[in-house]
Amino acid sequence: MAYRDAVRYIEAMKPGYVDAVAEECLRTKKVIRAVSPTLDGLRSRVEWSSDAADLYEQRLRETIDLVDGLHDGFDKAGAAIAEYAEAQTRAQALVADGVAAEDHLRALIAPIVATQSLVVRLSDPLRAWNDLRVTTGATDWLIELGVQDEIDMVRADAERLWQTATGAYDDAIRIETEARTDALALLAAAYRLLPDFLANSTLSAKIVDGTPGLRDTRGKYHIGPPTAPDLTFDSDFPHDPNATATPADYASWNKWQAMLRGAQTARPDLDDALDLYAHYRDGTGTDRRVDFEEGYREDPNIRSAVDNEIATAQREAERLYRETGQTAFQMTGKPAMVDSMGLYPTTENWQKSLGDFAMYGTSDVVVDGDQITMKIKVHAEDVYNFNRGAADIATGEPDNDNGRFSTLGWAKEFRTHGDLERTVTWTIGESPDLSGGTGPDRHAPGEDRADGRSDG
Known part of the structure; x- marks a missing residue:
């Protein structure tokens, strides 16, 4: 059962931006694919008559493999990002449905809420109705006693709107979370397809170490x-x-x-x-x-x-x-x-x-x-x-x-x-398994407020 504050991150998403990244990945894939026929043709068009012939063939194979790896990596990445952008759009549509239902609920129960405690009056419509729909104690019963008839009159409509809103928020979170999890897994698979461009020969290492700017020292x-x-x-x-x-x-x-x-x-x-x-x-x-x-x-x-x-x-x-x-x-x-x-x-x-x-x-x-x-x-x-x-x-x-x-x-x-x-x-070269690691359950008495936003 989710309330609106749990889906505000979905409202703030920019699926258009995400989709633009997906399109760029797929465009890059097409550019890389355009190079492949030229590289493949070199195998039949170029003949070496020197001691370096075997080295040339090896380097050509490595280059073709590199290009194929780049192509497949960007292909998978583009598809994964595009699917996530589409899921964001569907999740935002559900949130919009939930907000509309919540706004109708606010108007419906406003006269009743105005008679309740400060906590209820300051609550959002979903939490306010959740308090009104069930009597949870003697104090709650006394406060609601004078408006019980009004609560019963709107109960059917209020319950329908409450279920619609919370259901829409739940579905939005589920769709976005599942899509994000799938996208991360696909992106990890795409990343493993990309060549690592490692220099593993003594000569290559010497060139890299001796050329300013080639080695990343800003890790x-x-x-x-x-x-x-x-x-x-x-x-x-x-x-x-x-x-x-x-x-x-x-x-x-x-x-x-x-x-x-x-x-x-x-x-x-x-x-x-x-x-x-x-x-x-x-x-x-x-x-x-x-x-x-x-x-x-x-x-x-x-x-x-x-x-x-x-x-x-x-x-x-x-x-x-x-x-x-x-x-x-x-x-x-x-x-x-x-x-x-x-x-x-x-x-x-x-x-x-x-x-x-x-x-x-x-x-x-x-x-x-x-x-x-x-x-x-x-x-x-x-x-x-x-x-x-x-x-x-x-x-x-x-x-x-x-x-x-x-x-x-x-x-x-x-x-x-x-x-x-x-x-x-x-x-080495594979992703770690993050699912097996767990830490102690410390149950600190409280956490922190580190961003400067209000703690109402």
Whole structure:
């Protein structure tokens, strides 16, 4: 049962952009295919009468194989991306159907909602009706007692609209998730078809090492002990000792306290985010560890970001092994923000708890023959705070309200951090199996809020 906040990432997708990438892959495939007849013709048109004839034949075969690999790789990649773009379009159409049903539900139950508690009045239509449709306790019964006839009068229509909206959102998430999973598998297969362009002869290595710019020295990982990056985070609402609280500030503080207490009762699904928001309001500013394992289990984009980091570390481990010959080493990766990868968390709890956080990996690598074993720790780092002019994704509440509390010194931003560990073993040139690695279930009391968006 999904609500709209769970599908906002689908609403924000740009299937046209994705389809343009697919078309470019398929265009590249056609260009590569146009070269093949020329290469094939060289076999019959060119005859060598020198000691290099065998070497020429070998290099020609290698070139043809390279072109064939490029062609097949771009062909598979283009098809996979095109199918995913089409799935995004279908998912967005379902979300639009759900939004329309939810808007009708809002209008239908608005008079009833206006008589209910602050928590219900501030809820979206689906959650409001979910509260109204079933009496969950004595307090709930007393509040709804005076409008029970009105609830019964709209029940059939409201239930139909509620089922339509949640069903559409569920189907949209299923279609997008399944399509993305299939696309990633196909893209991985396409990647394995691409030639690696490795120089494996002594002469080639000498040419590469002696030519500035040919060897990539800007890889994501570098050899060395685990090293935390020097990260700088924004702080839009620093404490101002000269700021004077107004009656509106006190009213806002009490309003958000009431919303926090109401959400702690009515929204157990936001327990991580609410714990972080409560820590912000307590004004201590102490660091808080997040349960990154829980985020990996519950949020598909966090899971994709971590899996991508592990796959990148695998490729970097192979690169460093080839370049240095070391069979046992440690390495540390450069940090990157998950939003820059298009992998901002999709679930409301983790949007509020983690948001756009910095992620990097540290690894121990051992090479044994053609097998590599890597123990990697993926780190999440950020600061829980609020951004001037921004707003909460799920509710639209402005960040400025809560940022003001930090300016007054009533609340305080704080550093957040978390990590998870995986051990993967693979054959050089093949992708690691990410399905078998699991980490400890730490159940931290709360996670982090690392992107500066509001924690309503």
